[in-house]
Amino acid sequence: MSQPISVVWLRRDLRLHDNAALYHALKSGRPVLPLFIFDREILDKLEDRNDRRVEFIHQHIQRIQDELAKMGSGMVVRYGKPVDIWNQLLQEYQVEGVFTNRDYEVYGKERDAQIAGLLGEHGIGFESFKDQTIFDHDEVLTGSKTAYTVFTPYSRRWRDTLNDLYLKAYPTEEYFSEFLKQPTPPPVPTLAEMGFKPVGEPFPRQTVADNLIKHYQETRDFPAKPGTSELSVHLRFGTISIRDLARQAEHIGPTFLSELCWRDFYFQVLHHFPHVEKNSFRREYDNIKWRNNEDEFEKWCTGQTGFPLVDAGMRQLNTIGWMHNRVRMVTASFLCKHLLIDWRWGEAYFAKKLRDYDLSANNGGWQWAAGSGTDAAPYFRVFNPTAQAEKFDSKGEYIRQWIPEFDTLNYAKPMVDHAMARQRALDVYKKGLKGE
Numbered sequence: 234m235s236q237p238i239s240v241v242w243l244r245r246d247l248r249l250h251d252n253a254a255l256y257h258a259l260k261s262g263r264p265v266l267p268l269f270i271f272d273r274e275i276l277d278k279l280e281d282r283n284d285r286r287v288e289f290i291h292q293h294i295q296r297i298q299d300e301l302a303k304m305g306s307g308m309v310v311r312y313g314k315p316v317d318i319w320n321q322l323l324q325e326y327q328v329e330g331v332f333t334n335r336d337y338e339v340y341g342k343e344r345d346a347q348i349a350g351l352l353g354e355h356g357i358g359f360e361s362f363k364d365q366t367i368f369d370h371d372e373v374l375t376g377s378k379t380a381y382t383v384f385t386p387y388s389r390r391w392r393d394t395l396n397d398l399y400l401k402a403y404p405t406e407e408y409f410s411e412f413l414k415q416p417t418p419p420p421v422p423t424l425a426e427m428g429f430k431p432v433g434e435p436f437p438r439q440t441v442a443d444n445l446i447k448h449y450q451e452t453r454d455f456p457a458k459p460g461t462s463e464l465s466v467h468l469r470f471g472t473i474s475i476r477d478l479a480r481q482a483e484h485i486g487p488t489f490l491s492e493l494c495w496r497d498f499y500f501q502v503l504h505h506f507p508h509v510e511k512n513s514f515r516r517e518y519d520n521i522k523w524r525n526n527e528d529e530f531e532k533w534c535t536g537q538t539g540f541p542l543v544d545a546g547m548r549q550l551n552t553i554g555w556m557h558n559r560v561r562m563v564t565a566s567f568l569c570k571h572l573l574i575d576w577r578w579g580e581a582y583f584a585k586k587l588r589d590y591d592l593s594a595n596n597g598g599w600q601w602a603a604g605s606g607t608d609a610a611p612y613f614r615v616f617n618p619t620a621q622a623e624k625f626d627s628k629g630e631y632i633r634q635w636i637p638e639f640d641t642l643n644y645a646k647p648m649v650d651h652a653m654a655r656q657r658a659l660d661v662y663k664k665g666l667k668g669e
Contacts, residue, residue: 238326238413239263242270242333243308244341246364246471247293249300249405253362256403258332264413266326267301267308269294270318271427274344285554285588286470287429289436291421293472298418304409307418312427319348328357334364334471337504338592365471366497367391367399367479370504373497380505381498382514384608388494400480434553436588437463439473446486453488456545456557457630462489463555465589468496499597502607509596509606511577518605521665524573532648533568534582536636539647542622543567545635552635554588559625565602566616571654573661576603604662612662615655 241258247269249255258265276287294310301307311318322328331352336345349359363369373391374380381387424431441462445452452460467473475493482490506514513519532538536547546560556564561583568579580599584590600606604614626632629639638644 235327236413237263237329239265239330239332240268240322240326240328241265242268242331243297244269244333244336244471245469246334247290247297248472248474249297249409251402251474251476252334252405252471253364253403254332254334254360256405256408257360257362258330259405259408259411261330261332263329265411266413267297268322269297269308269310270315271310271312271422272344273312273314274340276312276427276429280585282428283430283432285432285434285436286466286590287427288424288431289466289588290470291424291429292436293470295421298421301412302418304412305414305416306412307415309419310421312422315344315348316351319351323352323355323357328352328355330358330360332360332362335361335369337366337370337500339503339507339510365468365475366500367475367493368394368497368501370501373501380501382502382506382607384495384498387498387501388491391494391497392490395479395483400476400483402474402476436466439464439467441478441481443481443485446482446489449486449492450488454559454625455631456560457626457628457634461558465591466555469589469591495597496594498607499593502597503593509600510592513603513605514600514607515605517666517668518603520668522661523575525575525578526572529572529648530568530574530578532645533564533572533574533579537645537648538567539645540567540618540622541629541632541636541639541644542618542626544645545626545632548635550583550586554586556587557631559621560631561598562602563616563618563621565599567618569599569603570615570658571618571649571651573658576600576605612666613659615658617651617655619651 239258239261241255246252246254279287298308298310309322333345336342345361352359368391373387373394381390441464445460445462449460452458464473464478468475479490479493482493503509533543534547536544536551538544542560543564546556546564549560550556565576565579568574569576576599580595583595587595597606601608604612622632633639636644
């Protein structure tokens, strides 16, 4: 094709509305071709061929394709390794510019650097933009222009800096006429062609009621109540705009808005301190002597620990690919503190199962639970899962929903004694942090 075009490369921004990279591409003065790559560098590592995330992405790619088809356009959707796909595209199209939204994960930054280099060899520009965060990694810094490593002061600066400019939507709809005209939209690879099978379960809706945001502070900790938005999978893959959501929450839901601040915080931690992906943020915590008992880990994974709130959470995760946030904290604390199993084991298990898995937030949450992270709970703070259940699921509604045998003799006996496990954790942590 001899016509010079711009390509907008979608990744975790799967929408046409209020999309920073798309907006800049549409204003480039060239027809715009959207692109999505089902990345084999990522997909080949997935063990589960019924992966909900792949199905979710596929559904939304098809929705975008249908939307573009109504405009006489279409998106190129390929399955393969990005460098191979880009080499193909450069032979098929006269690409003059590439626009994309920034990725903060280590792999994403390495991939983008590789593609930018390839495009540069052909004299093609590669421009990236902030889209999945309210503030970029270098927009909320300390007075000495360094990254924050504690959430509370970061959140204060984040809130003080927030204004309408940062929450303004990109009016992409005004420029939809700039999409490259294609009489027949290119085909989207099927799940089967990529070796995946659909789970076929409904995903959470893309909207949240003002009333839930307003009362989020009172409802969010009770897993039996519909008190959370469940928008995390949409935020993870950018099927909704973070700016739209922040505008909705800004004046009616300070606690809900704070959750969006946590997202930004963990993104900038991952960007500035990439070692957290594999190691403790506080490096001295890598000296802890974990027990790492595989049989005990299996009981935790399958929800057979004998601690009802832990087991209910793990069964919820295994069944629907999602777990209530309060319960995430309790299950993570139990693994690290009661069983003394390396937080990386738990983080990896959540990474396999969660439909909303996001490296920065998952890593941050697990390191918080282990005490090794940025805004870490002191190592001697150990959640009592029984007390947590009494406080946040006092009638046992959540527990009974996920543990049908709870009231029978078939339910597992507690695998450890809380008091013993707590003291053991304190002793092991103390020795590890002393370097013993």
